[in-house]
Amino acid sequence: MNDLPLNLTPRQKKVLTLICQGKSREAIAEYLQISEKTCHYHTGNLTKQFGVKELYQVVALAYQHNIIKAG
Numbered sequence: 001m002n003d004l005p006l007n008l009t010p011r012q013k014k015v016l017t018l019i020c021q022g023k024s025r026e027a028i029a030e031y032l033q034i035s036e037k038t039c040h041y042h043t044g045n046l047t048k049q050f051g052v053k054e055l056y057q058v059v060a061l062a063y064q065h066n067i068i069k070a071g
Helices: 010-020 025-032 036-049 057-063
Strands: none
Touching: 010 025, 010 036, 010 057, 025 036, 036 057
16 A cells, blocks of 8 residues: 555545545535546545545545544
């Protein structure tokens, strides 16, 4: 696994926060007023940066390493 990203962009942090809240890509795209394709691009970049293949792994690592605070 790659080193965890500590310098996420504000957009990446927002997308990650929404993913951790259980939002779907469609819901994230609508909330951020971006296309689903753009949202897919952002989530794909997050999986690459976290060195994993699935978004649930990104969520787990984000909580484990306090990138996202539980609660």
